[in-house]
Amino acid sequence: MIQLNAHHIWYLIMAAQWTVLLSLLAFAGGALVGLPIALMRVSPSHTLRIVAGGYIQLIQGTPLLILLFLTYFGLGILGYKLAPLVAAGLALTLYAAAFLGEIWRGCIEAVPRTQWEASDCLGLNRFQQYAYVILPQAFRMAIPPTVGFMVQIVKNTSLASVVGFVELARAGQIVNNSTFEPFIIFCIVAAIYFAMCYPLSLASRFLERRANAGRASH
């Protein structure tokens, strides 16, 4: 049996880079899909609203683990042999899009009605209303909850370990297989996750307080 040593810790920290990469991938993908979902949710078209609402219900009612299995095995049998990174990225994208879509819908709806009316009076069309009036305001409100949701994304990348993607959690299992000191190793793994997530949690809380302070002083 090999003693736990500095190389193992270094290996875990290297693996944490993959966690970061996967998180960024999931966030970028989630944002790309989530924004249209949010816009569809507030669209005047009944069909679009139902489609987006159905998507959110579907994803939020299924465990992410099952989504991962579906993308990993599902796309595999459709003839696309996917690298675990792609399958995990896809599942996390679908997952993040549903939650970000719902968060951002709330932010768009929180922009006062009068802003819509005023921009209507100015003769802006719907695209201009969104681009110049509504979204910039919604964006500012969206930052704290979005940063908060990033914590969920980072934590949930740990599930990618089940399809064999070597990120932090999987690296922990690998190190454990050679040293067999699970308590210490998984505590170190948890500590590394904490080091990534806690600053995000703090930032989210700080931004939220600042946003509220701004509102109170007006």
Added chain:
Amino acid sequence: MLYKFDFSFLLEKWPAFLTGAWLTIQLTVLSIALGFVVGTLCAVARVYGGRTLRLLVGGYVELIRNTPLLVQIFIVYFGLSSVGLKLSAETSAVIALVVNMGAYTTEIMRAGIQSIHHTQLEAADCLGLTRLQTILHVVLLPAIERVYPALSSQFVLLMLASSITSQISAEELTAVANNVQSDTYRSFEVYIIVAAIYLALSLLYRLAFKAIGLIIFERRRRLGTAL
């Protein structure tokens, strides 16, 4: 597309899925109930406790909310057994889920408790209620009523997250699905069915929590208004 869907294994395997769903219900109802109690106690400690207690509870909440459930499960199952505390997979799953649920419930309940206006407490004081009576009747019940929607969606999230306990092969729906999958090699079909079952379960839980809410909170039932 050359792939042919084949759900014929269902004829033989459907009892396994039913059992899995039932196991998930048992596992999660137990974890939710215990987690709620832990979280409520911690929330009371966090608001009314002394400085040390507040710091301890705060640390617990932050620690749990900023680490993945998967790692928490590994620490309970593999970690504790390596330091001499041997637990079955199911017991470990329940412990990890309760600890996790407790941290989230603490945050939600803290918000509820802090939303109770201080004049309510003064009124309770004037009526001569003891501290325990005040916390129980004047603070906790209305606090639960206020945060009930947030609580019930957290409960549903926990039910979905319980699928992760399959990674230490605790007996529940996802673990059953993994077994069926390795028997039949129809991985895609198996997970589609499991996804549908989870969807049905989360619907069921939502309806159940709504019904429970209507039974517990008289005001909402009789007047149809929130607190």
